[in-house]
Amino acid sequence: MQRFWAERGCVLQQPYDVEVGAGTMSPETFLRVLGPKPYRVGYAQPSRRPADGRYGENPNRLFKHTQFQLILKPPPVNVQELYLESLTAIGIDLNRHDLKFEEDNWEWPAGGAWGVGWQVMLDGLEITQFTYFQQCGGMDLDPMCAELTYGLERIAAFLQDVDSIYDIVWARNPDTGETVTYGDVRLTEEVQFSVYNFEYAEVDKLWEHFRLYEAEAQSLLDQAGALFKQEEADAATKRRFPLLATYELALKCSHLFNLLDARGAVSVTERVGVIARIRALAVGVAKAYAVQQTA
Amino acid sequence: MADFLLEIGLEEIPARMIAGAEAELGRRVRELLTRERLLGVDSKVTTYSTPRRLAVRIEGLALAQPDAEEQLTGPSWKIAFPNGEPGPAAIAFAKKAGVEVSALTKITNAKGEYIGATVERKGRAASELLAAELPKEVLSLYWAKNMYWRAAKPERFVRPVRWLVALLDSTVVPLEIAGIAAGNQSRGHRILHGEVAVAIAQPSAYLEALRAAFVEPEVAARRHTIRKALDHVTRSISATLGARWREDEPLVETVVHLTEWPTVLYGSFEPEYLALPEEVLVTVMRDHQKYFAVEDAQGKLAPHFLTVLNTQVDEEGQAIIRHGNERVLRSRFKDAQFFWETDQKIKLEDRVEMLKTVTFQKELGSYYWKTGKNLETVHNLHTAWVLKSREYPLYDEAALATAVQLAKTDLTAELVKEFTELQGVIGGLYAREQGLGEKAAVAIYEQYLPASAEDRIPATVEGQLLGLADRIHTITAMFGIGNAPTGSKDPFALRRAANAIVKILAESQLPLTISEVVEADLHGEQFWSQVSDFLRERLSFYLKEVRGFAYDVVNAVLATGADDVRDVIARAEALTAVRGSEDFLAISAAFKRIKNILRQAAEKGELTAPGAATESSLTQPEERNLLMESTQLAARVAELRQECNYAEALEAIATLRPTVDAFFDKIMVMAPEPELRAARLALIQSVLDGFSGIADFSEIVVA
Numbered sequence: 001m002q003r004f005w006a007e008r009g010c011v012l013q014q015p016y017d018v019e020v021g022a023g024t025m026s027p028e029t030f031l032r033v034l035g036p037k038p039y040r041v042g043y044a045q046p047s048r049r050p051a052d053g054r055y056g057e058n059p060n061r062l063f064k065h066t067q068f069q070l071i072l073k074p075p076p077v078n079v080q081e082l083y084l085e086s087l088t089a090i091g092i093d094l095n096r097h098d099l100k101f102e103e104d105n106w107e108w109p110a111g112g113a114w115g116v117g118w119q120v121m122l123d124g125l126e127i128t129q130f131t132y133f134q135q136c137g138g139m140d141l142d143p144m145c146a147e148l149t150y151g152l153e154r155i156a157a158f159l160q161d162v163d164s165i166y167d168i169v170w171a172r173n174p175d176t177g178e179t180v181t182y183g184d185v186r187l188t189e190e191v192q193f194s195v196y197n198f199e200y201a202e203v204d205k206l207w208e209h210f211r212l213y214e215a216e217a218q219s220l221l222d223q224a225g226a227l228f229k230q231e232e233a234d235a236a237t238k239r240r241f242p243l244l245a246t247y248e249l250a251l252k253c254s255h256l257f258n259l260l261d262a263r264g265a266v267s268v269t270e271r272v273g274v275i276a277r278i279r280a281l282a283v284g285v286a287k288a289y290a291v292q293q294t295a
Numbered sequence: 296m297a298d299f300l301l302e303i304g305l306e307e308i309p310a311r312m313i314a315g316a317e318a319e320l321g322r323r324v325r326e327l328l329t330r331e332r333l334l335g336v337d338s339k340v341t342t343y344s345t346p347r348r349l350a351v352r353i354e355g356l357a358l359a360q361p362d363a364e365e366q367l368t369g370p371s372w373k374i375a376f377p378n379g380e381p382g383p384a385a386i387a388f389a390k391k392a393g394v395e396v397s398a399l400t401k402i403t404n405a406k407g408e409y410i411g412a413t414v415e416r417k418g419r420a421a422s423e424l425l426a427a428e429l430p431k432e433v434l435s436l437y438w439a440k441n442m443y444w445r446a447a448k449p450e451r452f453v454r455p456v457r458w459l460v461a462l463l464d465s466t467v468v469p470l471e472i473a474g475i476a477a478g479n480q481s482r483g484h485r486i487l488h489g490e491v492a493v494a495i496a497q498p499s500a501y502l503e504a505l506r507a508a509f510v511e512p513e514v515a516a517r518r519h520t521i522r523k524a525l526d527h528v529t530r531s532i533s534a535t536l537g538a539r540w541r542e543d544e545p546l547v548e549t550v551v552h553l554t555e556w557p558t559v560l561y562g563s564f565e566p567e568y569l570a571l572p573e574e575v576l577v578t579v580m581r582d583h584q585k586y587f588a589v590e591d592a593q594g595k596l597a598p599h600f601l602t603v604l605n606t607q608v609d610e611e612g613q614a615i616i617r618h619g620n621e622r623v624l625r626s627r628f629k630d631a632q633f634f635w636e637t638d639q640k641i642k643l644e645d646r647v648e649m650l651k652t653v654t655f656q657k658e659l660g661s662y663y664w665k666t667g668k669n670l671e672t673v674h675n676l677h678t679a680w681v682l683k684s685r686e687y688p689l690y691d692e693a694a695l696a697t698a699v700q701l702a703k704t705d706l707t708a709e710l711v712k713e714f715t716e717l718q719g720v721i722g723g724l725y726a727r728e729q730g731l732g733e734k735a736a737v738a739i740y741e742q743y744l745p746a747s748a749e750d751r752i753p754a755t756v757e758g759q760l761l762g763l764a765d766r767i768h769t770i771t772a773m774f775g776i777g778n779a780p781t782g783s784k785d786p787f788a789l790r791r792a793a794n795a796i797v798k799i800l801a802e803s804q805l806p807l808t809i810s811e812v813v814e815a816d817l818h819g820e821q822f823w824s825q826v827s828d829f830l831r832e833r834l835s836f837y838l839k840e841v842r843g844f845a846y847d848v849v850n851a852v853l854a855t856g857a858d859d860v861r862d863v864i865a866r867a868e869a870l871t872a873v874r875g876s877e878d879f880l881a882i883s884a885a886f887k888r889i890k891n892i893l894r895q896a897a898e899k900g901e902l903t904a905p906g907a908a909t910e911s912s913l914t915q916p917e918e919r920n921l922l923m924e925s926t927q928l929a930a931r932v933a934e935l936r937q938e939c940n941y942a943e944a945l946e947a948i949a950t951l952r953p954t955v956d957a958f959f960d961k962i963m964v965m966a967p968e969p970e971l972r973a974a975r976l977a978l979i980q981s982v983l984d985g986f987s988g989i990a991d992f993s994e995i996v997v998a
Contacts, residue, residue: 058633060626074446077457080306081490094486096612097619098604100553101346103309105440116442116454118307123619124584124602132442132455143446158619163626264652 001150004089005042005070008082013043018248019255022047023069023149024108027247033073033136033145034286035293042070044152048255050262053194056187059164063193064186066152073145075132083120083130083148091159098123106131106147110254110275112138112283115147127155137286153182203265210256217249217281224288228295238295243288250281296335297358297421297464300498302343302350302481303433303472304458309440310346310552312453316436317344317514323432324351331428333357333421343501343512345555346605347482350512352498356463360418367392372401372408385410422463426470429461433472445474458482465497483508484556486606509556509607518551524559525587525601532561532599537592540601546581550603553585558604560613561589562621566598568628571635572724578714579627586624600624634709643725646704653706658776662703665768668816669699672764675815676807684806690756694734698761701726702739719743745798747791748841752799759803763812766792771816771826779825793833800860801837808858809834831857838867847996848874854991862939866989869941874995878949883995885955886986889979890993892964896976908978914971917954917961922978924954929985936988948986955982 006012016026023045024030032039045067053063072079080101088094100121106129107114117131129149133141156168166183173179224241227233257274260266266274301324308316321342328334338355369375369392375385381396389396392412402411438453450473461468461477470477480492481501487509495504502512511517525540532538550557568576573596580586586600602620641649650663659665673695680688705711705722714721723740727733738761741753753759770789773779780789796812799805809830817823834857838849844867852866873879913919928951935944964975986992 054633058630060630075444077455084485096608096615098602098606098608098616099486100605101307102553103307103311116440123616124586124623125619132444134442140448142448144442144444158622161618161622163622163629 001068001086001090002042004086005040008040010040010042010070010072013041015043015045018251019048020045020251021049021254021258022108023067024113024147025111025251025254026069027244029069029071029147030111030113030136030282031244031247031286031289033071033133033141033147034139034290036142037293038143039071039073039145042068045069048258050193050197050258053190053197053262055194056166056183056190059166062153062165062186063190063197068150068152070148070150071145072148074143075146079146080130083128087122087127090155092122101130104129110278110282111136112279112286115144117147122158125154125158127151127158137283137290139286139290156182197259197262201259201263203260203263206256206260206263206265210253210260213249213252213256214277214281217246217253217285220246220249221281221284221288224292228288228291235295238292241292243285243292246288247282247285250278250285253281254278296338296355298498299353299356299421299425299468300350300460300462300495300501301352301425301429301433301477302348302458302460302495302501303456304348304460304482305452305456306454307346308344308349308453308552310549312439313344313346313349313552314514314548316438316453317342317349319436320349320351320433323435324353324429327428327432328353328356331424332360332418333424344514344552345510345512345517346553347485347555348510348512350460350501352501354498356421358422358463359420360424362418363416365414365416366402367412367414368402369399369410369412372410375399375410388412422466422468425461425463425468429468429470430472449473460495462495462498481505481508484510484606487556511556514551517554517557518547521547521550521554521557521559521603524557524603528559528561528601529589532589532597534563535589535591535597535599538589538597538599539592541577541588541590543581543587546585546587550585554603554605556605556607558607559601560604560617560620561599561601562586562617562624563599564621564624564628568625568632569596569598571628571631572720574717574720574724575631575635575710575714576628578717579631580624582714582716583627584620584624586620630713631710634713638708638710638721638725639728641707642729643701643704643722643731646707647700649707650703653703656772656776656778659772662706665772666700666703668768668772669702669761669764670696672768672816673699673760676760676764676812679811679815680806683811688756690760691734694732695738695757695760697731697735698726698738698742698757699764701731701735702742702761702765705739745795748794748798748837752795752802756803756805759799759805762799763796763805763807764815766796767812767816767826770796770829771813771822774822774826774829779829789829790833793830794837796830797834797837797860798841801864809860810858834860834863838863842867844871845874847994848990851990851992851994854994855987855989865939866941869945870990870995872942873945873949876949878952879945880995880997881952882949882955883992884997885952885959886983886991887993888959889983893976893980893983896965901976902973906977908974908981912970912974913978915962917957918975918978921954921958921982925951925982925985929981932986933988941989944989951982951986 002012013028016028020026026045028041028043046064047067048064050063052061054061084094101118102121104119105116113136115131115133119126120128120130127150131147133145133147135141153165157165160168162168166181166187168182169179170182170185171180224243227241228238257278321340325340333356335355335357338353341352343350369388370384375382385399386396388410389399389412392414394412394414398412400411402409434450441451441453443451444455452473456473456475458480459472459475459477460479460481461470462479467477467479479495481495483493493504493508495501505512529538529540576596577588580588580600586602589597589599589601591597604616608616650666651661653662655662655665677688702722705718705725708721711718711721719742720740723736726739727736734755734757737755738757741758742761742765744750744753753762770792773787773789778787800807810827813823813827817826835849835853838844839846848867848870852863852870857863908922910919913922928947932944932947935947964979966972966975
């Protein structure tokens with residue numbers, strides 16, 4: 001799949017090394033979709049959703065799953081056909097499968113991001129979320145872009161015809177035929193992180209981390225706001241302002257919130273307020289980033 | 296006459312929006328062409344749709360608008376023809392209109408005399424008109440959710456437009472929509488036909504060309520194919536004798552709009568999953584996988600499903616697709632089973648405490664708080680029942696208390712988080728599983744019934760009381776914080792809740808009235824009348840829309856009491872039965888007259904003393920007769936009313952007609968003598984009072 005998209009001009013990026021809940025939250029998507037500059041990028045992104053953890057007991061649910069995330073900005077007119085070709089490229093013979101594009105719109109409220117699109121169903125299995133991104137950071141995208149999110153574990157289980165994600169063969173020794181499965185590699189991680197997320201994570205400390213990250217992010221945003229308003233400040237100063245670092249701090253907050261949520265530490269009344277605080281950071285960065293691009 | 300075809304090629308349109316858009320496209324095109332005088336009496340407009348296209352074909356389209364004469368009005372005659380000779384104004388006007396000065400005529404209208412010219416307007420060619428007007432119509436189609444895709448966002452549409460076919464006979468109409476120029480190249484099925492364009496020679500060749508490219512553009516034909524295939528494939532399931540697919544109209548419509556070339560395949564799952572509740576299995580299959588459930592000859596769920604494919608494959612392909620779908624369903628069922636088992640680890644009783652973290656409404660409180668309120672409300676309903684009927688209600692109080700206490704606990708269950716549409720149902724199943732008693736389980740299970748006007752009410756008294764209490768509490772609590780519905784806005788679905796209350800009161804045997812239900816939750820608080828009026832308005836809606844009573848019958852019966860729902864219905868039925876009879880209509884007219892006389896008398900300050908009408912105070916035989924007959928009849932009617940024998944009571948009232956007619960023929964109520972006048976007014980007042988207990992007849996509309 002990487003080769004297929006690389007051949008079509010996509011930058012192959014590495015996974016972003018900060019905890020995110022979805023490939024969309026990587027700056028390769030969240031920030032690159034802003035502004036007029038065309039961009040094509042693909043990357044595998046481990047996505048952490050603490051509340052989805054099942055101690056490795058559920059064959060289909062993971063605390064951390066992997067998305068292959070693709071951004072085509074702007075999308076070529078034949079983007080759907082290209083997508084179908086990408087399926088063929090990974091060994092799916094579409095003449096012997098049933099494929100449907102079913103309406104499924106996507107949004108990430110805390111990022112002020114949404115789009116319309118489909119879930120792509122292959123023999124009844126949702127293998128991809130296909131979205132035409134319309135807004136990000138609360139701003140209309142122009143040009144808009146296509147976001148393809150392939151669920152890698154699902155697709156691998158489908159291709160290998162196994163009922164449990166943990167039975168996916170990840171590697172095979174060519175000499176002995178011995179296999180290493182997804183479970184061999186990841187089961188312990190699923191178990192331990194489920195235990196941490198649900199049982200051990202210290203609520204007070206998580207809140208404290210949250211406050212620290214939030215305070216620093218907010219302070220940076222305030223400085224950015226003040227700097228970008230000064231007409232006499234030179235462009236180079238504006239361009240070197242560390243918004244990318246600010247965004248990482250915002251992502252930290254988002255992940256900490258997910259942990260607190262999984263821990264059951266966010267009351268219903270608090271919930272809306274905390275999401276609004278994360279939104280203020282994420283949307284704040286996006287807006288500042290858009291300004292910075294024009295500096 | 297020509298044949299026209301427009302096909303808008305799109306990326307997959309959401310299934311739920313296609314039927315509406317297809318109909319709207321047909322309507323818009325028909326209206327446009329009618330307005331532009333391009334349609335004849337024999338013209339035919341046909342529409343088509345698939346997930347990837349909307350199309351409309353017009354047979355019998357005029358190639359051009361008919362030519363028309365137009366009358367132009369110029370400056371005033373005096374200015375144009377000073378001294379009777381054409382001046383500069385006349386010459387300029389003639390030039391502009393394109394006629395000779397000698398052809399100018401005089402037009403006389405209300406404002407004076409003007410010069411005029413008759414000009415011939417050439418009708419526009421259909422091709423030119425379509426190219427200019429059709430794009431606007433297409434881009435005006437309504438979409439529940441649309442998007443933009445081109446730079447600078449020149450238009451919004453449901454999904455990107457990818458191709459256009461516009462043909463007038465065999466000629467391309469040069470129109471453009473969203474940057475796409477029309478041609479004669481359509482597209483076939485994504486996989487079965489591939490990316491090669493499908494040339495459409497002329498509109499009449501459209502269906503054939505698309506079918507050859509594995510696209511069935513006729514919705515009705517796809518529906519027929521799918522239904523036939525469902526029947527056929529179900530019959531081929533040899534593992535279950537007499538297998539039938541579960542009829543599911545909305546699902547059929549969904550798959551009709553998800554496919555261009557549908558075929559049907561069946562799959563099976565391990566019978567062990569049948570141990571899961573049928574409700575869960577069917578929800579997974581229908582809502583999550585769009586599969587049809589299969590049942591055996593006894594109507595029990597069988598371990599099979601039917602899936603509608605958007606393709607046609609060989610046997611090997613069928614095996615692959617079947618295997619894939621079975622795999623997905625198995626993992627879905629496994630999930631459900633996992634959630635079911637996880638949920639059993641925490642009993643419903645222990646989940647009550649967990650409701651503290653589930654918000655009912657943020658200004659009010661949690662579902663824990665609501666559960667407490669529901670318990671109080673149920674207690675009050677019980678008290679009202681006891682006070683009224685003086686006998687101990689025949690239901691299981693303990694089971695009801697359990698049901699109310701646990702009704703909302705399934706909101707904390709994993710299975711409900713996964714299948715929100717099964718709330719209540721899951722709670723009921725868990726209650727049964729956990730041995731909390733069948734009555735409590737059924738009451739919890741059915742608490743959200745009726746979900747619609749067509750739905751049934753809970754079967755048990757416990758379920759009915761829970762349903763009433765839960766809903767009346769929600770309504771009064773929401774009214775209390777200013778969330779009453781306004782106009783078309785009803786975000787908390789309070790109208791639906793009120794409709795359900797009315798339906799439960801109407802279709803159960805509960806001896807409760809609307810005001811008793813309202814009082815169970817509001818004790819003389821300020822929203823009492825607001826909530827009561829709201830429920831009465833829903834009662835009126837129920838009588839008209841659900842029961843189909845005529846609006847005047849509804850107004851008539853509600854005018855004399857809108858509290859006891861089943862009594863209102865009985866009166867409405869009786870009134871509907873006699874409404875057609877001539878005697879009854881005459882009586883209704885007479886009552887209207889009585890009301891008018893009394894109203895006018897009251898406006899003049901005339902007093903009607905009860906009892907003033909006596910044998911001695913009345914002088915004429917017609918009025919004495921009315922007094923006697925109406926007094927006797929009123930006693931009889933009161934008796935019948937007491938027995939709720941409204942039909943006979945109304946028939947009895949109708950027999951008064953000759954007496955009333957004779958009275959109005961001969962007697963002038965507003966007699967000059969004050970005493971006589973008072974006596975007569977008292978007489979008609981007593982007639983009105985004596986017979987208005989069942990309905991206010993003056994509301995009846997006489998055709």
